[in-house]
Amino acid sequence: MATRDRLDLTLRLVQGAERATIAELARRLGVSEMTVRRDLDALQEAGLVRRVRGGAVATRELREEAGYTARLGWQPAVKDRLGAATAALVQPGETVLLDAGTTTVHVAQHLADRAPLTVAVLSLQAATALADVPGVRLLVLGGESRPGERSLVGPLALRALAGFSFDIFVMSIGGISADGWSEFALEDAAVKQAALPRAGRIVVVADATKLGVRAFAHVAPLDVVDGLVTDVGARDPDLGATATATLTALTDAGVDLTYA
Template structure:
């Protein structure tokens, strides 16, 4: 079989079962371990499959994102840990972009005490929190209002964000693979692309449950990110693959209680 035929065979096997072992694929295809791994890598880079220990599985599909009020209750400990680790990348005097999301809200809560900070966001909840809990210079993008996610998206939002040069941009997502970020909505793409394009350092912040999830619209390739901050439940193979791509991986620890440091809000 040529590579395209082998890769289609792998996808056919996965359509029948959730996970297929590498050993089984070697046996059925009659090729070497290296050849199977190479075919899986090609499929993984396209976002269609994801490696698991000793095998491969299809990426999960995301058809519609949950609203803000539901997302804030999911994986709260992991989001707090990621927020704390990501906040450690922010220094006094920086210009920071915070993408809309419940994980980036945790970053906002931990950078409120930084001095001479400028924060730009498209998220209404983040903006409202920082407006009362910090003295940073604060901008909201405006734009088309997405009510469920309490944020702004689309062309008007991205045009406003393009006015700034960010020292660091924190990007959120509900679906990502080694190929990159995707979304059920094409309106989120322009906002994230502009923020990354204007940033000296681009950081993806997302808990491990979002990995191996794919949505209809491709938004950003993983190669645009300098850093990924996630939790320690991320698959070791995924972290290793990111590092091979030249992306720094920060694994956040989740202690039993998440105490904010002095200068951060209670």
């Protein structure tokens, strides 16, 4: 596993548990405890975790989600596969609402292959990725740019969403558990909640480390979503019992699972 991918997974494991031991992280990651210690030191230096005796705990910043810039270079190959698989679910001629997040930027990059499309975006990064793409009519919805994430949130974004209907909403998410879809920031959760009834189909794109994670703000129950695109790591039994239980709950809720 590449160092950046291992750091990303370590971060998510600490995030999901709020406190993770070095021994448990080493077992889950298949690396030595010394490697885990070095990784935790790097994450602490970045302000994303706090070292405690025998392990690490989530910092305030981590609970509210690590910033876009910190996550941008992590798991690029996985995110690109997820982006391509998600874009393939979009049909030419459809109207698309694209959520904020590092993975949805990869979706945006692959949407050019599905043109002609009308795409409304909820992030400045997605807007940049789609600007001047032939065959894509780009709509940048109003809103306040959330510091660190550059997602468009607040009353302006909520009012803008109320004026549109979409064929498909491609939603990113912070946590997936049997309790439902959840986010780390109230502002992002509110935008997702406003967007859900505005689309005919809902597809969530999220890597496997989100499985079993229950974030701060509940967005919706599992059955409001039509499909989840995740990576093949979701099938790894070492991901844990909570993640496995979440996959079962998704299937029971009628959510179609796509593995990229």
